[in-house]
Amino acid sequence: MNLLAVVDASVKKEGLQDLTMRRTASSVPFAGRYRLIDFTLSNLVNSDVSTVGIFPSYPLASLLDHIGVGKSWDLDRRKNGLYFLPVTQRDGGLSSVGAFAALEEHIQFFTKSNQPHVVVTNSFVVTQLDFRDMLKQHIDSGADITEAVSKGVSLKNYILSKELLIELIQTHQDKKVVSVEDVVNLKKSPHTFNEYEYEGYFAVIDSVQSYFEASLDLLDEENRGKLFLPDRPIYTKVKDEPPTRYINGSKVRRALIANGSTVMGEVIDSTISRGVYIKKDARIEKCIIMQKSIVEENCDLKYVIADKEVYIGKGVVLHGTAEQPIVLRKGETVTKEDLR
C-alpha cells in the first residue's frame, strides 16, 4: 500500500473535558468495548495501510497501555508497522488536526518511509472510511489535498502527497499555518482542494453531548449495522473476560453489553462496558456505564455517564437529562450520603 498514516491523537476537545481528565480524547471508551482510536486504527488496517504513526499528547499512559506494540491491530510487524511518536512539548495538542509542530519533531518518519502519499487522520471522528477508495479518488482528482466529508460535515481526514506534507511542515511558520486542517480551512493558498464524499456511518465525538448521543444511537440496529461490518471488523486490545452473566431476575431491553459483566438488575436503552456489576433491583435507563464500574442494589440511574471504576452506592438516585447527562468521573464514588 502506497499510503502512510498519521494518526493525530493529540487533538484537544474542550467539550470532552469531563471524560479526558486522565486520558486523551483518543482513548475515551466507546461502544462498550472499544476506545475511540480503535476505529481509526481498524479503518487503516482494513484499508491495507501498514505504516502508522501515532502522534499522542499527554497524559500518555492510558493510550500507550491500550496500544502496546500494536498487536491487536496486526501492526507489530518486522517491516513497517506501528510507530508511537510523542512530542517533547508536554502542553502540546491543538484543537485542529495534523499539528505541524508535532510532525516536525518526527520528520524522519516521513523522510525515511517510501510511501508517496500520506493520510492525516484523527481519533475523535468515528467512521468506516475506506482509505484505498479515498486515495484512488484523490489521485484521479489531481488535487493537492483531499478532504473526506459526509453530508456537509468534515470528517477531518486528509490525503496529500508526502512531498507536499514535508514542504508544509518545513514552511509552516513562515506561512503562519499550524496544522493540515488549518491549511485546508484557509483555502487561501496556492493548493488545489478536493472533497471525498463518504456515505457510511460517522459520528463526531467532540463534546459530552455528542458522545452521549452517538453512544445511544448504537442501540439502533440500523446504525450498528453500518458501524460493525463483518468484513471490516473493529479491533481492540483483547481482555480475557468471561461471557457476561445474567442472574435470575435480570431485565434487559435494548442494551449493548460487553463481556465480563454481571447483570442482576434492570438495564434499558444503555451501553455497558467490560467487567461492570449491576446489582439486584438496580435500574439503569439511558446510561453509559464504563469498565469495572459497580452499580449497587436499588440504584435508579437515568441519563448518567459513569466513567471507569465508578462506585455507585446502594439506593442512589441520579437523573440527568438527554441534553445534560450527569457525568461521574473515573474512579468516583457516589453514595446516598453524598447526595444529601
Place this chain on the structure above:
Amino acid sequence: MNNKVVAMLLAGGQGSRLKSLTYTIAKPALPFGGKYRIIDFPLSNCTNSGIDTVGVLTQYQPHVLHSYIGLGTPWDLDRHNGGVTMLPPYAEIDGIKWYAGTASAIYQNITFLQTCEPEYVLILSGDHIYKMDYELLIDYHKEHEADVTISVLEVPWEEASRFGVIHVDNKMEVKEFDEKPEKPKSNLASMGVYVFNWKKLKAYLESDNISEESSHDFGKDILPAMLENGEKMVAYPFKGYWKDVGTVESLWEANMDLLDLNSGLNLHDPDWRIYSSNPQLPPQVINETGTVEGSMVNEGCVISGEVLKSIIFQNVTIEEDTSISESVIMGGVIVKKGAKLHRVIVPPGLEVPERFEIRNQQDKVILLTQEKLDEWKERDHK
C-alpha cells in the same frame, strides 16, 4: 538441584461418547462455557501456577488444537525459554509410532523431555474442567519426598467405579491403586493428574516400553508397577470443582454448573482467569424484543427472543418469538423465528429453522445435529 517442572498435557483423546461433537475435533478442543475450549482450563492452570514449559500431546483430529494453541500466546506461553510445544506422533526410520496409551505417548517424547532437563514432570489431561494450583501439588510432592504424587478427589461412592480408585493410609501414602474397579474399596478417585520425579518416571517408561503385556497406560501399568516395587506414592487431596465431560449429559451439566453461583466453578474470578483466544467481535446486543435471565452470553450475539438458563457462545443470533431454555448454543448458530429449544445442545454453525421444535422426552438432554434438522424438515415441515 534444579526445581524445573515440565507439564505434559495429554490431548489426544477422542471422546467417542460425545458423538457428533467430536467427529472432527479432539475432546480437549470441545467448546465449553460460552467462550472456551476444554483445554483452556489445564493450560490456564499451568499459566496461573507459574509453569512455563508445557508439551501438548495430540493424536486424534489434531488440526483444530494445533491451530488453536499456535504459539501459546493467549496463555502467555510464547516464551523464549520453554513455552508450549505441540507433540503429535511422528515417524522414525522404522515407521510411524502412534501413541498406544498414555504412558507410551510420554515415552515417545523422552527426547523432548531430556532437552527440557526437568526435575519433575507433571502429567495432565486435556479433557477435564477444573481450576487447580499445580504449585501447591508440587510443593506437597516435595514435602512428602515422594516418587510420585497422585491428585485425588472424593467422589460419590456410586460413581467411584468409573475412576482409578485409590486406597491410602493415614499418612496419605497410597497402598492400592485399582483402575475402574467393579467393587471400589474407597471413594478417592484419581484425577489423572500426577507429579513424577523425572528420573524415576524415565526408568519406568523405558521398562514399560519393552514389556509385551503392558497396555502402556499410567493407570493400568506404570502406577501399579511403581506400587509393586515399593516406590513412594502419595495422594494429594484436591478440593474444588472438577468434572470429566465424557458424555453429552455431563457436558450439558458442566455448562449448567456455570449458571449456579454455588457450583464452585466461577469464571468471573480475576485472580484465576481462564485464558482463551479472543476473537474480535462487537459487544452483545439485547434487542427490544429480547429477554435474558439466568444465562451467560458471549460477544457478537444478537438476542431478540427469550433466553432462560442457557449458555450462548459467540456470534449467535436468536430471532424474535423464540424460546431457549436450559440449552447450550454454540458459536455462530442462528435460531430462526418461532423456534423452541429446551435442554438442547446446538453444535457450532447450525441454523435452527423457523418454528423448529423438538419433542423432549423426560427432560433428556438432546444433541442437535444437521441430520436431525433435515429429518424434521423432511417429516412434516416442508
